[in-house]
């Protein structure tokens with residue numbers, strides 16, 4: 001008996017020693033061996049970069065450069081944004097060339113601007129590249145393992161399940177919600193004008209409007225509950241934007257910091273509200289008030305959860321909630337920014353505002369456009385594209401290699417993240433010509449551009465934006481209705497200060513003067 005006890009104790013001690021060794025080895029591997037291996041492999045291929053400093057890599061220099069360049073507004077309204085928003089990119093690409101490697105904490109990132117290689121990466125390697133551990137940790141309490149952060153087979157199945165909600169007749173069926181929500185926003189603008197207000201921060205209106213549309217079309221929830229979720233998700237998003245400062249090395253998510261506690265409690269509240277919406281759907285089916293969970297995204301996901309699938313992939317309630325948050329976030333913030341920047345551009349370029357208005361008069365007699373008329377609004381389409389080129393809401397596209405891959409002439413080792421600076425590509429004089437920083441929608445008329453080469457606001461390849469057609473339809477409807485009803489000019493109080501806080505935002509909003517067209 002005593003021998004048995006001694007044996008068990010020895011076994012436990014050995015096991016503990018093994019665990020400690022493993023932990024030490026993993027840590028050394030993560031902090032030292034892998035980074036060194038990746039660095040050497042890239043150096044051999046001529047890809048160099050700034051020297052990393054300890055566990056923070058090059059992050060401190062990046063933060064310092066960006067906080068200096070964005071500390072003030074831009075003075076005049078111009079669109080030369082790269083030096084302001086990506087000063088580290090400008091500095092390092094000058095010193096080390098177009099491809100360079102830098103360190104985000106312990107994560108090595110290679111900046112890639114070669115559009116041929118980007119195309120190859122996005123179209124051929126989408127299943128062996130994806131979102132890194134650091135990114136997943138940063139948005140763990142926000143969008144969780146939803147489509148945006150999923151990888152590999154999980155991504156494939158999730159995408160397959162969600163795609164029908166953004167195609168064909170299903171997509172067209174959202175048009176009614178978009179028109180209805182826009183009418184309400186225009187009415188509230190009109191009421192404010194009637195009561196004497198002339199200046200409006202249009203970004204706040206666009207943000208509420210796109211949140212309203214996504215709540216109605218995707219979740220069919222009551223607006224009040226949608227609004228609550230939207231409010232909490234916005235606070236969560238602000239916290240997540242700081243994630244790289246708080247979670248730059250493994251283990252930091254377990255510390256009981258104020259940051260981690262706040263994240264957890266907000267996440268729990270959002271999940272509780274979402275669960276209430278899901279539960280009320282389930283109740284309706286159970287008591288026989290409804291025969292299915294519905295045709296919207298939530299309904300599609302709930303119906304899918306009930307199915308038995310042979311491929312071992314199973315949706316559970318947590319994943320459904322993550323998916324709801326992902327679509328709520330991805331579906332309103334980016335589109336609101338597209339609309340806000342477009343209004344700013346049209347308010348400062350009145351001749352283009354007139355051109356769009358004239359087209360609207362011709363195609364839909366100044367009324368609400370039908371789904372079929374939307375494709376005929378080519379001037380509006382060009383304006384939206386030019387707005388997405390100058391002010392792409394997503395300024396970088398990250399992809400981590402989960403396997404060694406061959407990319408053109410480059411060998412990309414497993415563990416290297418590839419960062420595609422969309423903003424820099426959209427503002428490259430080499431690709432777009434001398435007038436690159438000017439607002440010139442005609443460039444989308446006269447010169448055929450290849451989507452996915454140097455114009456990539458929605459990314460490219462199989463892992464592009466699933467909501468691209470939804471966003472374009474929504475933007476066209478909202479802008480047509482706004483432009484037909486009001487003319488607008490930029491206010492003296494507008495301070496041009498684009499900043500990147502996850503997405504590309506106007507730091508102080510966009511203030512415009514509105515004038516009803518029938519007055």
Ligand code: HEM
Pocket residue numbers: 147148149159326327330331332334335338392393394396397398456457458459462463464465466467468470471
């Ligand atoms: C102007 C509006 C929009 C822009 C500029 C935009 C941009 C993007 C970009 C660049 C990506 C790729 C991100 C990456 O892989 O790192 C993406 C992915 C995604 N977008 Fe959008 N988006 C917009 C609107 C929407 C809308 C309206 C929805 C949904 C209703 C949506 C849902 C998503 C989702 C779920 C993904 C992840 C797709 C995947 O990984 O398979 N987006 N979007």
